[in-house]
Amino acid sequence: MGIKGTRWGCVMQVCFxxxxxxxxxxxxxxYLLDVEPSYTILDCLNQIKWEQDGSLAFRKxxxxxICGSCGMRINGRSALACKENVGAELARLQSINSxxxxxxxxxxxxPLNPDRKSLPDASELIPEITIAPMGNMPVIKDLIVDMQSFxxxxxxxxxxxxxxxxxVPEREFLQTPEDRARLDQTGNCILCGACYSECNARExxxxxxxxxxxxxxxxxxxxxxxxQTETRLQQYSQGTDGVWGCTRCLYCNSVCPMDVAPxxxxxxxxxxxxxxETIAESRPIRHRRVLIDLxxxxxxxxxxxxxxxxxxxxxxxxxxxVSLGPLGLRMLIRGKFPFGFEPxxxxxxxxxxxxxxxxxxxxxxxxxxxxxxxxxxxx
Amino acid sequence: MIDHDVIIVGGGLAGSRAAxxxxxxxxxxSVAVVAKTHPIRSHSVAAQGGIxxxxxxxxxxxxxxxxxxxTVKGSDYLADQDAVEILTREAADVVIDLEHMGVxxxxxxxxxxxxxxxxxxxxxxTCYAADKTGHAILHELICNLMRYGVKIYDEWYVMRLIxxxxxxKGLVMYHILDGQIQVVRAKAVMFxxxxxxxxxxxxxxxxxxTGDGLSIAALAGLPLEDMEFVQFHPTGLYPxxxxxxxxxxxxxxxxxxxxGDRFMATYAPSRMELAPRDITSRAIGRExxxxxxxxxxxxxxxxxxxxDLRHMGREKIMSRIPFCxxxxxxxxxxxxxxxxxxxxxxxxxxxxxxxxxxxGQVRGSSDSLVDGLYAAGETACVSVHGAxxxxxxxxxxxxxxxxxxxxxxxxxxxxxxxxxxxxxHYITEAQQQLQSLLDQPGHYRINQVRxxxxxxxxxxxxxxxxxxxxxxxxxxxxxxxxxxxxxxLDDKGKHWNTEIIEAxxxxxxxxxxxxxxxxxxxxxESRGAHCREDYPQRDDTNFLQHTLAYYSAAGxxxxxxxxxxxxxxxxxxxx
Ligand SMILES: Cc1cc2nc3c(=O)[nH]c(=O)nc-3n(C[C@H](O)[C@H](O)[C@H](O)COP(=O)(O)OP(=O)(O)OC[C@H]3O[C@@H](n4cnc5c(N)ncnc54)[C@H](O)[C@@H]3O)c2cc1C
Ligand code: SF4
Ligand code: SF4
Ligand code: FES
Numbered sequence: 001m002g003i004k005g006t007r008w009g010c011v012m013q014v015c016f017x018x019x020x021x022x023x024x025x026x027x028x029x030x031y032l033l034d035v036e037p038s039y040t041i042l043d044c045l046n047q048i049k050w051e052q053d054g055s056l057a058f059r060k061x062x063x064x065x066i067c068g069s070c071g072m073r074i075n076g077r078s079a080l081a082c083k084e085n086v087g088a089e090l091a092r093l094q095s096i097n098s099x100x101x102x103x104x105x106x107x108x109x110x111p112l113n114p115d116r117k118s119l120p121d122a123s124e125l126i127p128e129i130t131i132a133p134m135g136n137m138p139v140i141k142d143l144i145v146d147m148q149s150f151x152x153x154x155x156x157x158x159x160x161x162x163x164x165x166x167x168v169p170e171r172e173f174l175q176t177p178e179d180r181a182r183l184d185q186t187g188n189c190i191l192c193g194a195c196y197s198e199c200n201a202r203e204x205x206x207x208x209x210x211x212x213x214x215x216x217x218x219x220x221x222x223x224x225x226x227x228q229t230e231t232r233l234q235q236y237s238q239g240t241d242g243v244w245g246c247t248r249c250l251y252c253n254s255v256c257p258m259d260v261a262p263x264x265x266x267x268x269x270x271x272x273x274x275x276x277e278t279i280a281e282s283r284p285i286r287h288r289r290v291l292i293d294l295x296x297x298x299x300x301x302x303x304x305x306x307x308x309x310x311x312x313x314x315x316x317x318x319x320x321x322v323s324l325g326p327l328g329l330r331m332l333i334r335g336k337f338p339f340g341f342e343p344x345x346x347x348x349x350x351x352x353x354x355x356x357x358x359x360x361x362x363x364x365x366x367x368x369x370x371x372x373x374x375x376x377x378x379x
Numbered sequence: 380m381i382d383h384d385v386i387i388v389g390g391g392l393a394g395s396r397a398a399x400x401x402x403x404x405x406x407x408x409s410v411a412v413v414a415k416t417h418p419i420r421s422h423s424v425a426a427q428g429g430i431x432x433x434x435x436x437x438x439x440x441x442x443x444x445x446x447x448x449x450t451v452k453g454s455d456y457l458a459d460q461d462a463v464e465i466l467t468r469e470a471a472d473v474v475i476d477l478e479h480m481g482v483x484x485x486x487x488x489x490x491x492x493x494x495x496x497x498x499x500x501x502x503x504x505t506c507y508a509a510d511k512t513g514h515a516i517l518h519e520l521i522c523n524l525m526r527y528g529v530k531i532y533d534e535w536y537v538m539r540l541i542x543x544x545x546x547x548k549g550l551v552m553y554h555i556l557d558g559q560i561q562v563v564r565a566k567a568v569m570f571x572x573x574x575x576x577x578x579x580x581x582x583x584x585x586x587x588x589t590g591d592g593l594s595i596a597a598l599a600g601l602p603l604e605d606m607e608f609v610q611f612h613p614t615g616l617y618p619x620x621x622x623x624x625x626x627x628x629x630x631x632x633x634x635x636x637x638x639g640d641r642f643m644a645t646y647a648p649s650r651m652e653l654a655p656r657d658i659t660s661r662a663i664g665r666e667x668x669x670x671x672x673x674x675x676x677x678x679x680x681x682x683x684x685x686x687d688l689r690h691m692g693r694e695k696i697m698s699r700i701p702f703c704x705x706x707x708x709x710x711x712x713x714x715x716x717x718x719x720x721x722x723x724x725x726x727x728x729x730x731x732x733x734x735x736x737x738x739g740q741v742r743g744s745s746d747s748l749v750d751g752l753y754a755a756g757e758t759a760c761v762s763v764h765g766a767x768x769x770x771x772x773x774x775x776x777x778x779x780x781x782x783x784x785x786x787x788x789x790x791x792x793x794x795x796x797x798x799x800x801x802x803x804h805y806i807t808e809a810q811q812q813l814q815s816l817l818d819q820p821g822h823y824r825i826n827q828v829r830x831x832x833x834x835x836x837x838x839x840x841x842x843x844x845x846x847x848x849x850x851x852x853x854x855x856x857x858x859x860x861x862x863x864x865x866x867x868l869d870d871k872g873k874h875w876n877t878e879i880i881e882a883x884x885x886x887x888x889x890x891x892x893x894x895x896x897x898x899x900x901x902x903x904e905s906r907g908a909h910c911r912e913d914y915p916q917r918d919d920t921n922f923l924q925h926t927l928a929y930y931s932a933a934g935x936x937x938x939x940x941x942x943x944x945x946x947x948x949x950x951x952x953x954x
Contacts, residue, residue, distance in 0.1 A: 023874055038712060050826035054869035054878045059420075061585045064621045064706065066514055067420040083709060140556065141875040147417075151525075159522040161481030172478040174490030180483065187483045187508075187515065191419055225481060 011036055012127075014086055016044060018056065019132035021139045029053075032126070037087025041074055041131070045081060045143075058143040065257060068190035071197065072143045073132040078194035080257045081131075090127050134197035150196050153209040157217045157236065158228075165227040173225045186219035186265055188258040195252035195262050201245045208245035211252035211262030217242075218265035221272060230276075237273040244270075380802045383411045383530070384792055386550060386565040388537045388592060390418020392426075392513070392777035393756025393784075394571030395520040397739075400785025402527040408792060411563070412524065413532040413552055415587060415880065419521045422573050422585045423777065426513025427624035427702060428497060429505035430477075430774040432470035436487060437494045441502035443467040448947055450772060453499040453655050454765025455907035455917065456949035457605070457925070457942060462737050462761045464946065466772070466779050473778045474506055480523060483508050483515045496629040499655035499769040499954075510624055510702040513774060535561075536880055537591065538809055540568065540752075541800060542599045545743065547752035548798035551805045553813070555880060558873025560809045562802035566795040567788045569753040570596065570733060570741075571781065575891045577884070579726040579841075580833035583612055583622035589884040590891035592758040596733045597890055597930035601743060604760040604925050604940065605731035606891070607899035607909050610768055611842055613659035615725020617683040619710055623722055625770040627703045628652040630695065633687040634663070635719065636671035637679035647954040654954045657767040657908040660724040664842045673721065685719035692716075724842055728768055730908065731898070732760035734927065734940070739784025745927060745940040751795070753788060755780040762925060765942075766907020813873075816882050821867030825881050828866055829888065832859045836892050840899055845913040849900045856893055863889065890930060897935040898926045919949055 016031045031048045039047075042060055049056050059069040063082045070081040075089055137145035163173075195211040196202060202210055217236050220226050236242040243266045252262040385401055387394045390412045401410050412418060433441040446467040451458050478484055478492060485493040485507055497505040508515035524531065534555045541548045541562070549564040572592025576584025597603055613634070614623040628634070634652050636642045646662040647654035654662075663684055666672060674681030688696055688703075693716045696704050707713040707720045733754040734742040741752040755761075756777045763776055839852025863886065868878040904918035905911045924939040 022872075038710065040710075049877075050824065054824065055872075055876075057870075057875045057877055059416075061416055061420045061587055062422070062425045063586070063619075064425060065709070066511070066702075067416075067422075067424050067585065069416065069420045085709070144875050154522075155525045158526070160519070160526045163479060168479055170475075172475055172484075172492050175486050176490050177486045177488060179490075180486045183483055184509075188511070189518075190424075190514065191518075223481065225479075 012086075014044070014090075015126045015128045016048065017128055017130045018048075018142070019130070020056070020142045021133070022141060029056075035086050037090070038085055040082050040085045041072075041079075041089065041129070042070055042081040044086065044129075045131070056143075057141045066190060068192035071134050071192040071194050073130075073134060073197070075130050076132075078134050078197040078255045080192060080194070083257050086129070089129050093127070093129075134193055136197050136199060136202045137193070145193075145197075147193060150191075150193050150210065150212065153213045154191070154216060156209050156241075157213045157220070158232070159213070159216045159220065161220065161223055161226045162228045163225060166225075175224055179224050182222050183219055185260055186215050186222070189215055189219075189256075189260045190258055192257065194255045194257060195260075198251035198255050200247045200249035200251060201240075205240055205245055207239070207241040209241055211246075211266070214243060214246070214269065215260050215262040215265040218268050221269060229272075233269070233273050233276055236269050242269075243273065380800065381411075381561055381563045382409075382797055383563060383565045384408045385410045385567045385569065385788055386563050387412045387569040387571060388414075388550065389421070389571030389573060389756065389758070390414035390416075390521070390524075390531070390533075391421035391423035391571060391573055391756060392517060392520065392774060393423075393573075393759075393781040394418070394421075394569070395517070395524055396778050396781030397569060397571065397753075397755060397785035397788070398529050399520060399523055399527065400782045401789050402524075402529055404786070404789045405792075406527065408789070409530070411530040411532060411565075413535045413537060413550070413563070415534065415536045415555070415591075417533040418524070418531060419517060420587075421517065422588055423513045423774070424517045425583075425585060425622075426516075426774055427510040427622065428626035428629070429495065429507030429512045429771045430474060430516070430778070431497065431500060431504050431769070431771040432474040432506055432775065433467065433502070433504050434471050434474065434492060434494060434506065436491045438502040438504065441504050443470065444946075445502055446470065446500070446504060449500050449502075450763060450769055451765070451947045452950075452952055453767055453769040453772075454763075455657075455767055455952055456919075456923065456944075456947070457608075457762065457765030457906060459762050459765075459943040460945040460947065461943045462763045465737055465783070466763045466776060469779045469782075470775055473775070473782060477516055477519070477778065480519050482519045485509055495626060496653060497770045498625050498628065498650075498653045498659070500771070505626075505629070505771040507626065510626055510700050516774065516778070536883065537572075537595065538812070538883065539805070540595050540599045541805060542601075542749070542752070543798075543800075545747075546750040546798060547741075548800050551809050553809065553879075555875060555877070558813075558876065558879075560806050560813075562800060562805050564797055564800050564802075565751075566792055566797060567751055567753060569739075569755070569784060569788065570758055571754065571756045571777075572758045574729040574757040575888070576726045576729075578833065578836050578888050578892045578895065579609075580830070580837045581615060581618075581620040581723075582726040583615055583620060584726070589887050590729075590758075591884065591887045592754070593732060593894070594887035594890040596741070596754075597894060597928075600929070600931075601741065601749065602734060602927040602929050602938075603731060603894050603898075604734040604742075604927055605762060605766075605898070606729075606894045606928055607902050607926060608730035608764075608766050608907060609726060609840070609895060610656055610728035610730060610908050611660035611724035612656055612727035613663055613724050614686050614722040615727075616706060616710060617721040617723050620725045621706060621710065622725065622727065623686060623703050623706065623720065624700070625653075625656075627686065627688065627700050630699050631691055633690070634659070634722075635685045635687050636666045637673045637681070637684075638671060640671075642666050642671070642684075650954040655767055655769060656727070657910070658954060660842055660908075661910060663722075663724055667723070672723075675721075683721040683723045686722045687719040688715045689717060689719065726837075728764075728773060729757055730760070730762070730764040730766065730768055731926075732758050734925075735759045735761050735780075735784075737761060737780075737783070738787040739780060740787065742940075745938065751798075753784050755784040760925075766909060813879060816879060817868060817871050819864065819867065821865045823862050823866045825866050825868070825878065825885055828859055828862045829881075829885050832856070832885075832889060832892065835859070836895070840892075840896055842910060844899055844909070844911050846900060846911075849896055853893070853896050853900070856889065856896065860889055860893075894928050894930060894935060897937065898928045901937045902926060917952075923949065 547568040570592040575590030576582035
């Protein structure tokens with residue numbers, strides 16, 4: 001069971017502050033626990049539930065970071081309770097505190113306000129760990145959130161391989177280890193909701209399907225077995241529900257416990273979409289397939305090929321391009337993408353932009369992906 | 380009352396594969412899956428090592444017959460060989476079907492599915508997705524359930540089976556969200572509720588593996604088969620119990636004792652670390668007893684042995700078994716590239732379960748079937764694992780028999796009508812059961828009773844068993860059952876009250892525990908995972924047969940059911 005005997009460390013007291021909620025109330029409840037640094041946050045919550053307060057509600061199952069049940073906010077950011085442990089949490093808090101202190105009191109300069117108490121030495125206090133429910137989803141009780149929209153949004157991207165249009169072989173589809181490796185990152189998603197909980201775009205735009213769904217979407221685009229790439233790219237780049245709704249706040253990448261890096265996957269889809277458009281403009285229809293070929297050949301967009309076929313086309317200076325070398329090419333390519341928003345951009349600004357686009361659409365002016373990206377670039 | 384053509388309890392590999400089979404064959408049927416977790420959180424998601432099938436991608440000498448032989452030998456000849464034949468013959472087919480569905484298998488350089496070595500398998504036939512095979516398969520299956528519009532009741536707890544006049548008519552289920560109780564009526568009811576690892580104090584299983592389906596069947600008067608066969612996995616990470624996959628040994632890790640010896644040389648010289656699980660677990664048990672275990676400070680005489688990966692090198696560890704490295708690092712702060720990992724046996728798998736035939740129909744007794752009731756997966760006993768399961772045969776069983784059971788159900792539905800059910804009686808009964816849990820004054824916390832019960836099961840019915848130990852265990856169990864009526868709940872509401880669920884699960888655990896102990900006490904021989912110190916030999920004359928245990932408030936009745944032997948005559952089992 002959770003904890004038997006002792007693990008490898010010393011026993012210490014930690015104060016857990018849990019943001020609780022019932023159908024009628026919300027409050028902060030404090031629990032004092034004797035724990036070891038190696039105990040996971042889930043071990044601690046079990047200890048609360050089993051020994052102090054059976055009414056505390058949270059989800060759990062595998063206690064081994066694979067089922068995705070135990071997403072919650074631990075000291076302010078969404079994470080898995082069975083992945084984070086007490087020792088690491090306290091170390092993290094300490095480093096945040098010291099950054100705060102040094103920011104407030106730059107080295108070698110006296111405190112700006114000598115009356116203001118500096119943060120007390122951690123060793124004098126019982127350390128605190130704060131636990132709250134995930135965001136962007138309604139709270140049902142305590143740490144339990146209603147994940148219906150999360151599942152619905154996953155469903156919205158058609159999260160299954162389609163081979164309808166293909167001749168299905170008798171044996172397995174062949175997929176080289178390199179093709180397969182391109183699916184590692186997205187394939188690792190455990191659908192825990194941590195990214196969704198922190199997503200800036202979800203906060204302001206109820207239509208946005210969310211990072212988990214778009215990471216899965218890229219898995220579908222990059223999987224050599226799927227035959228709906230073109231349709232998928234169109235679908236994923238509609239309005240602000242798909243990839244163009246992402247504000248590039250980076251939170252999904254930073255909280256994801258499985259290194260899925262949803263924002264990067266969104267970037268990959270955008271690359272594929274823009275590439276598709278460029279080709280469609282210059283050599284209509286016939287060459288729309290080039291992109292799909294590119295994806296299918298290698299499961300992703302080979303940057304060199306991409307550069308040659310897309311960027312090379314607009315600059316018509318192949319030699320110059322080649323002389324840029326791989327790094328220069330990459331920068332050029334990146335430059336085409338909407339980099340306009342950094343985490344610091346206010347939520348309000350994002351919302352108004354999205355609304356502006358939606359207004360345009362509502363007035364019957366379809367907003368093309370490129371216009372969309374322009375809007376974002378300007379933003 | 381809710382009506383469906385088919386209601387499936389459990390959304391792991393077995394339940395979701397069955398549901399998929401039904402809707403893919405006949406999309407007009409109304410199929411529902413109910414699970415107390417979200418199906419994607421089911422225990423199947425945690426399976427690491429892989430799924431066996433004689434694809435011959437790495438080993439052309441492999442065949443379904445060889446796979447069948449390994450399985451039967453691994454089972455200590457208690458498996459039903461007709462069931463094993465189906466399992467191994469259909470293996471390649473179901474794995475290819477999973478691949479076509481999109482499952483992310485690891486690949487060989489030429490693009491075919493990769494296969495690795497696994498304990499008890501004489502050929503390299505385990506297909507895998509790095510060390511997240513269960514995750515790779517389950518996620519694809521559940522996304523496909525979304526695609527085909529299977530109705531999912533997630534976070535509903537099934538409390539009982541409605542079985543009248545020998546016919547399964549539906550279920551009573553409880554909505555964890557708001558305490559709502561519903562009766563579901565269906566033409567076919569299927570159980571795929573997984574295992575019961577939580578009966579013991581150290582297990583690789585998730586929190587939901589509480590044997591609910593088994594206890595629901597037992598309470599309905601149905602027999603449970605071969606419950607004495609409980610698998611210990613040799614390498615549970617000490618002290619937490621989480622699994623270090625057998626794939627780690629498949630990739631070349633060593634087991635060493637306090638003297639630094641690879642002690643498997645004494646117990647299974649030909650297979651070494653890749654001997655079957657029962658043998659390896661007992662070997663570790665014997666090393667610990669002989670004082671060659673290790674303490675946390677590295678001295679001899681302690682409670683664990685080492686699993687040593689150091690000779691494998693960082694690159695291989697990180698590319699083939701990254702999750703194993705991550706587990707040891709996260710839970711113990713150990714870098715397996717430079718440090719050995721502490722391990723000891725952990726309860727892992729239940730070979731026994733609800734008896735079914737090879738079509739997935741539940742047996743009401745040795746010679747009868749229950750109308751309208753089906754089961755598959757770990758909760759069922761068909762029996763392909765007999766007295767000991769080989770690694771990577773369980774996911775296979777879930778998929779092969781999930782599919783078969785789905786096919787049986789699809790065929791049966793057209794000739795079946797929705798049964799008549801008087802729901803009010805069932806609802807009142809369920810309400811009373813819950814209300815009395817909420818109202819009882821009591822003075823034990825759920826966890827106190829559960830922990831004491833789990834400790835007792837582990838002590839009195841562990842790797843090594845004997846009559847006096849088990850009799851003590853049964854006597855103690857009565858005490859815990861008496862304490863059950865004196866537990867109290869802090870949470871008196873019906874809004875996401877997980878204490879109610881834990882209390883109901885504790886009841887399941889105790890019923891299953893009693894079935895295990897009684898079945899084990901009656902089997903006076905040693906076979907596979909069942910090791911009796913007072914009866915150290917296998918006894919084919921008296922016990923080459925399956926146990927059927929029937930539960931009643933008055934006690935447990937044991938009878939036996941013949942083993943089907945079609946291909947391989949029982950021999951002594953040596954590795
Ligand atoms: C850590 C680990 C690793 C493993 N690795 C491998 C491996 O590599 N290869 C292999 O072949 N096998 C492996 N196994 C074994 C294998 O994973 C399981 O036997 C198999 O996944 C069981 O699947 P299942 O569909 O029968 O049940 P589960 O996946 O356990 O699903 C049970 C379902 O029933 C539901 N349920 C249970 N009770 C109720 C109730 N009262 N009401 C409603 N719903 C209920 C649950 O919510 C869940 O959805 C491993 C097991 C463990 C523990
Ligand atoms: S992308 Fe990462 S954070 Fe988001 S659901 Fe998947 S695993 Fe969780
Ligand atoms: S980067 Fe995009 S998808 Fe990720 S959290 Fe921010 S807005 Fe959401
Ligand atoms: S309990 Fe499964 S991911 Fe944490």
